[in-house]
Amino acid sequence: MRRQAELLAALVNLAVPGLRQGAPYEAPTAAEVLSGFATHFTEPRRTALTDTEGAGEGLVELAADLHGALTAPGIAATATRLNTLIDRCHAHPYLTNDTGQPFHLHFHGTGGPVQAVGGELATALALVIDTLGEDRFGTCEAHACDRVYVDLTRNGARRYCGTACAARAKTAAYRARRGTR
Numbered sequence: 001m002r003r004q005a006e007l008l009a010a011l012v013n014l015a016v017p018g019l020r021q022g023a024p025y026e027a028p029t030a031a032e033v034l035s036g037f038a039t040h041f042t043e044p045r046r047t048a049l050t051d052t053e054g055a056g057e058g059l060v061e062l063a064a065d066l067h068g069a070l071t072a073p074g075i076a077a078t079a080t081r082l083n084t085l086i087d088r089c090h091a092h093p094y095l096t097n098d099t100g101q102p103f104h105l106h107f108h109g110t111g112g113p114v115q116a117v118g119g120e121l122a123t124a125l126a127l128v129i130d131t132l133g134e135d136r137f138g139t140c141e142a143h144a145c146d147r148v149y150v151d152l153t154r155n156g157a158r159r160y161c162g163t164a165c166a167a168r169a170k171t172a173a174y175r176a177r178r179g180t181r
């Protein structure tokens with residue numbers, strides 16, 4: 001689940017435009033999203049993704065759908081969007097011992113490599129909500145940043161997209177206290 005949660009944030013933060021660490025973020029082209037995101041996978045999944053016609057556009061669309069689920073107004077709306085995505089990707093659980101690891105559960109969607117990723121990531125977020133709670137994801141609270149995160153920490157107190165924004169927010173709070181802003 002940790003890897004899928006990281007993949008989900010990586011895809012959304014790569015493909016969805018907005019703000020990143022204090023500056024405007026312009027999303028790359030679909031081809032660049034594909035080549036960038038594919039690096040997170042090993043063979044044969046990497047080539048299956050990069051060799052699929054329209055996979056870049058599919059990933060951009062998937063990123064927008066996942067972003068919509070992550071930023072929906074309320075947990076019920078998030079759940080509805082995730083259920084729709086899981087259904088559309090035809091995700092189903094199955095046990096596998098691929099990559100030489102012990103048997104573990106996969107939730108790949110069926111229909112193609114993009115659906116496989118979509119089913120996997122949407123189900124992962126659904127599992128996070130199921131096992132950890134309804135407040136384990138969000139957008140970065142640092143100034144001028146709207147990148148998303150999924151919070152798998154023990155205490156569930158994550159508020160920033162990464163260490164850079166956590167440091168920025170800490171500095172801003174310090175300056176505000178000192179009145180030197």
Ligand SMILES: [Zn+2]
Binds near residue numbers: 141142147161162
């Ligand atoms: Zn941030």
